[in-house]
């Protein structure tokens with residue numbers, strides 16, 4: 001009898017260690033604020049070679065710049081563009097008509113994670129990044145109440161507030177973020193070593209550890225504890241982008257892609273996970289376009305845009321999907337519930353559909369700027385008459401620079417530069433400027449147009465920057481290669497009420513970022 005019992009116990013232990021049950025396994029991975037632009041297009045042409053955003057632009061270009069989009073994204077995220085694209089699907093490439101975005105009005109992290117794990121955007125109660133428990137129930141809490149997943153849900157995140165956003169304390173499942181130690185039940189020498197290294201290392205960011213630690217904890221805990229649901233939240237991409245370091249941001253995307261490869265290799269060579277695991281990847285928000293890659297938030301255009309990938313067990317192998325959606329990050333909770341076979345109703349009572357990559361709805365109309373205008377030849381028959389910019393001045397109530405043409409011309413003449421100081425009223429006026437721009441040295445140029453309210457910039461008849469509409473101070477950029485010689489530059493500006501301002505900045509071969517100077521502007 002004793003022998004038989006012992007035998008059954010041993011068998012149970014063997015079954016458990018081999019993953020004898022067939023419950024789903026789920027690995028969730030998020031990248032804080034990694035833009036869809038880099039995921040689908042690789043390094044950004046405007047940012048990658050810019051010394052303002054990289055300590056060694058040449059080395060950065062060598063690492064990640066390639067002539068085609070396909071080569072660039074392969075160089076940046078090789079595992080994503082070899083394994084994931086073959087074994088699952090990805091949505092969010094807007095240049096191919098695939099849309100996914102957050103629905104919260106904040107476009108920053110805690111509301112993003114809350115929306116994903118709670119299944120709706122609670123803009124009233126979730127309105128800060130503070131490390132406080134989420135008032136809403138999360139899908140991970142519901143999972144950990146299910147007998148199949150009880151004691152088998154774990155969270156490692158770099159950023160402190162993530163485990164509060166998913167409510168691990170209230171849900172009774174372990175979580176470690178910021179500089180907290182390992183949460184594995186089976187402490188291994190490796191986990192002990194990671195604890196010691198983390199404790200003994202410079203804590204560079206106050207509320208966020210480096211992803212290397214989050215990765216190391218997570219991969220070791222997958223081996224030691226075999227949780228059925230593991231959520232890994234990476235954050236380096238967001239921190240480096242805020243710091244304006246496009247080089248470190250790209251490197252973070254690149255090494256996180258390597259971490260994912262190692263996590264998948266580890267799981268798929270372990271009988272507990274092999275063939276039973278679904279992997280879901282996304283981000284909590286996007287970022288602005290061009291130099292606004294450093295920012296995100298409600299006023300930053302484009303920062304609502306995200307991406308989503310799924311692969312592994314039960315996932316259709318559709319690769320990079322096109323002309324589908326729109327999808328929303330709030331569908332992430334329903335997608336998790338579907339994988340785990342649990343019933344989840346968000347606290348607002350509205351059950352959502354899981355993300356279905358074959359879904360085609362009415363596309364969202366959105367601002368999506370072209371940012372690189374390629375090579376522009378010099379004007380063949382330019383006839384500069386003298387220094388300065390021709391202008392017309394208008395007064396009236398408009399909401400767009402396009403309406404200036406319809407207003408009476410109150411004044412016209414030549415100004416030394418794109419100036420608004422000669423306006424005769426404080427509100428409701430506009431200027432249209434036109435000049436020849438003298439380029440001494442051909443090569444790549446970046447123009448930045450800052451205004452309050454709206455403005456537009458045209459080079460050689462091309463509408464290169466749209467910063468139109470009534471708004472506070474905002475900057476938009478464009479890149480192009482200008483041949484040496486004269487190019488036509490046109491700027492339109494309008495002021496509605498309150499703050500006002502206009503700035504035209506450039507950067508080019510041997511020209512540091514600065515206002516376009518008087519001595520390169522000529523009227524015709």
Ligand SMILES: [Zn+2]
Nearest residue numbers: 033109238242
């Ligand atoms: Zn951020």
